[in-house]
Amino acid sequence: MNQKILFNEGWKFAKSSLDVSESRNLKFTPVDLPHDWLINNTLDLYENSIGWYRKTFSYSKKEEEVLLYFDGVYFNSSLYVNQQFIGEWKSGYSSFEHEITDALVEGDNEILVKVVHESPNSRWYSGAGIYRNVWLKTRDENHIKTDGIYITTKETKSGWEVEVDTELNMNQVVKLSHTIMYQGETITTSSEKIEQLNSLNQQTLIVVEPLLWSTEKPNLYQLVTNLEVELTDESGKKELKKIELISQNIGFKTVFLNPNNGFYLNGNRMKLNGVCEHHDLGALGAAFNTAALRRRLIILKEMGVNAIRTAHNVPAVELMDLADEMGLLIVSEVFDMWERPKTKYDFSRFFKEWAHSEVKSWVLRDRNHPSLLMWSIGNEIYDTHADERGQELTKMLMDYVLQFDPNRNAVVTIGSNYMPWENAQKCADLVKVAGYNYAEKYYQKHHEEHPDWVIYGSETSSVVQSRGIYHFPFEQSILADDDEQCSSLGNSLQVGGQNHQKLAL
Structure with missing residues (x-):
């Protein structure tokens, strides 16, 4: 097994x-x-x-x-x-x-x-x-390839179609079965005998009137995939031996993004009340802990949060699982830099050689999650502002994403603080779903100039402060924080990177 x-x-x-x-x-x-x-x-x-x-x-x-x-x-x-x-x-x-x-x-x-x-x-x-x-x-040599199950749901007149594409590595005849379950009960099932080696198998299941997944009611179904190999005993009798069993959550939802009217989930217009979340867990550091993350997400939900942007990297898979379970929409982000570095030893050193592998891992692993809303290919990427190479890379990364999510379980986006400038706008015109970092004053103007863009606030405020530290007068930015303490973002040139607290916010 x-x-x-x-x-x-x-x-x-x-x-x-x-x-x-x-x-x-x-x-x-x-x-x-x-x-x-x-x-x-x-x-x-x-x-x-x-x-x-x-x-x-x-x-x-x-x-x-x-x-x-x-x-x-x-x-x-x-x-x-x-x-x-x-x-x-x-x-x-x-x-x-x-x-x-x-x-x-x-x-x-x-x-x-x-x-x-x-x-x-x-x-x-x-x-x-x-x-x-x-x-x-x-x-075994007969197996389902890692992250090789691709699930797409689509609403039709006769019910919801669940298309399941499975990449198989095999050297003998197998039987591949899929079962959709809800709260332990079988809803529907499908199976096929497969004889072609190293096959890509596609099966479609129909679910009539399923409970929809939403941020208020995150109804989850399970897709259970069973791989069996056909064996022949000494008497010539054939039997099936189970060799792999994979269960994963699926959800049924419709998403519609409209340049004029905004975001619709299951036909209902709603606002994304989102936060940008780094991956560390405060005093626990970066070492992952499911209980700590669940506690954080519960607090965020109680605040009214219904969406998370994974700033600015691929999240832990447990975050995606918890978002499915708790009803949080995810803008999943992959890069904070492309070819042009932001710090001396960052991932830009490896981008040219490793970008495809990074996108492949990211998309294959998380493309089936009901909570997934957008694939963000970058945050505040200087390449998009600097020259035309930024457009080439934008198109390249979009192609990479669509290579592994061809049915578009999520839309491709980018989060940028360079939107006032021409080259970044050309990149935004490629993705069409444009995240603006701290640029609310351009929303209306750019909407009029680019009526086919979906514009949203990918990052609109930040907080940097040390508990119990108050530097006054607040309006006068101090020059440095030699004690590595800061009373607020904008109160420090060193921390906020701005000349005035109003500009920092």
């Missing part, structure tokens, strides 16, 4: 300077995953260092593929198994996997993950380390 099991236990950690090339002489101590090593020293939250994670586990060789799947490692990570280099992943936010089958031996096996943190690499607190979950995957 193909399996995916949590692999967070039994790791040890060591830290070194950037000039250390191997872990042999380092002192390793037990560590709990998820883990953020930067938060342990609040006096140096942006230190340059390498984190080394080591784990030994016992394995008995079988006829199966073995993979390590990482929900997120920040960042620039390399994987070694039994001193063999397996692969690397440059991004700090997207999920990725490495197949380790050929490097494994009978008995004990050593896993080593090297994580390089060079600062500055971000405009906010990033954390560092294996800060999201790790999984061990074992699978």
Whole structure:
């Protein structure tokens, strides 16, 4: 049976300077995953260092593929198994996997993950380390490809069509079944016998009058996918053996964006009362914790929030799951920079080579979530303002998204503070759904000039303040915060980046 099991236990950690090339002489101590090593020293939250994670586990060789799947490692990570280099992943936010089958031996096996943190690499607190979950995957040669189930729902006169496209790796005849369930009861089912190797299978199920998913009533159904392989015994009798079972939430909703009238969910006009959320959890650092995130989302819902922009990176998959469950619309964002850097060691160093892999991981993993509303390909991207290359990259990233979400489960957008300028407007004209950062005064003018654009406020206010710190007079911006304390955004040139508090807001 193909399996995916949590692999967070039994790791040890060591830290070194950037000039250390191997872990042999380092002192390793037990560590709990998820883990953020930067938060342990609040006096140096942006230190340059390498984190080394080591784990030994016992394995008995079988006829199966073995993979390590990482929900997120920040960042620039390399994987070694039994001193063999397996692969690397440059991004700090997207999920990725490495197949380790050929490097494994009978008995004990050593896993080593090297994580390089060079600062500055971000405009906010990033954390560092294996800060999201790790999984061990074992699978038969016959399997459903990772994130290979693509679900699209569409309302028709006869009911809701649920199209399920499944990417299969197979070397023999299989049976693929899909069942839609609600609160433990079967609503409908579909199955096919598949003989063509390495097939892309499409099945359509019909659901009549389902309960709709909304921010007020987030009704969730489950799609259960079952893969069985056809075996023949010695007598020639054929039987089916179950080899993989995947269950995921689905929801039924309609989304309509109108340049003049705004946003409609299930035919009802509504406002997006959104917040931009960074991935850290305050004093807990970047190490992911489901209970802490749930607490945060409950507080936000009580505030009246119904939408979240994942500022400015791929979120934890648990955030998407909780948003499905709690009724929060998600503007999922992938990049804070493209080819032009914002800090010396940020992802721009790897963008040309790794952008496609990043978008692929991002879209494949999250394209089925009912909470998904928009794919944001970037935040305040200077490339879009600088020259025509920005338009080329905008079109490239749009194509990447549509390669993996061709049915457009979400619309492509961008969040920008460069909208007053021509090149950025040309990029916005490509996506047509334009997020404005701190540029409310241009809404009406740009709506008149571009009546086919959907314009929304992707970022409209910010708060930066230290508890108990009050610098007066408020109207007079101080020149620097030598004590690293700030009473408010706009009260400091260093923090707010503006000459006056009104301009900062």
